[in-house]
Amino acid sequence: MPASLSDRSTVGIGIHAIIRVLARKRLQGLPQMTREMRKSANKAPKLLLILVIGWVPLQIFHILLIHPWFSIEFSLYFLITILVILADAALFILSIIVVVVSLFRWLIRRERPHVISFLPLAIMLVVKSSGMWIPSKTARAFYLHRDEFIALADSSASELQDTDKKGFRLPESPLYELAGAYRDFYSNELVIEFIIDDYFLPLVYISTDNPNDVHNTCSRGGVLVERLEPKWYVCRRDRN
Known part of the structure; x- marks a missing residue:
């Protein structure tokens, strides 16, 4: 019985030691994971800005479709309109999310947001509210x-x-x-x-x-x- 108890104690100590080592490695890896997450978070506004810049010509093209020099079927015009509406909704929602996350990090973690975080939403609002259209x-x-x-x-x-x-x-x-x-x-x-x-x-x-x-x-x-x-x-x- 004493030998059995000794073996169990040894096994318990060994398991405890293994858990401590794994926990230490996990804690050591947290800073690296945090840095990677920050890098990904910083890349998101830049990628969104690229998408919004590509969205502007799509808006111009959709506006030009109403003019006489474009002759397309109504069904094609309808499909393009649906595509533009979906793109508007998706980019607008993503832009708001980026702004909210940036403001949250600023208020909670005191991390000053980069101006790029606000550019996509600003560009979309300016394009939509300025009445950018070419009169027929x-x-x-x-x-x-x-x-x-x-x-x-x-x-x-x-x-x-x-x-x-x-x-x-x-x-x-x-x-x-x-x-x-x-x-x-x-x-x-x-x-x-x-x-x-x-x-x-x-x-x-x-x-x-x-x-x-x-x-x-x-x-x-x-x-x-x-x-x-x-x-x-x-x-x-x-x-x-």
């Missing part, structure tokens, strides 16, 4: 001759309401290539379209100020591109 020729024509277009719309709307006509073509004018007033086939609401430069990108006056009332031009096949002011829109007509 249709929008520019409206802004340059706003009073003339409003006068044409008012007179045409009055003429259409005072008669039994379903629609008519407006007189020729240097302001547009073609223009017509009509009642939408589905909603029966009064609509006036001005073709400035591109048949598929008209300037649209909508009496109800609701693009959903203009089928195949601003909704249900067509796409609302821009709201210029109440009742005035630029839409992308259905090409099918």
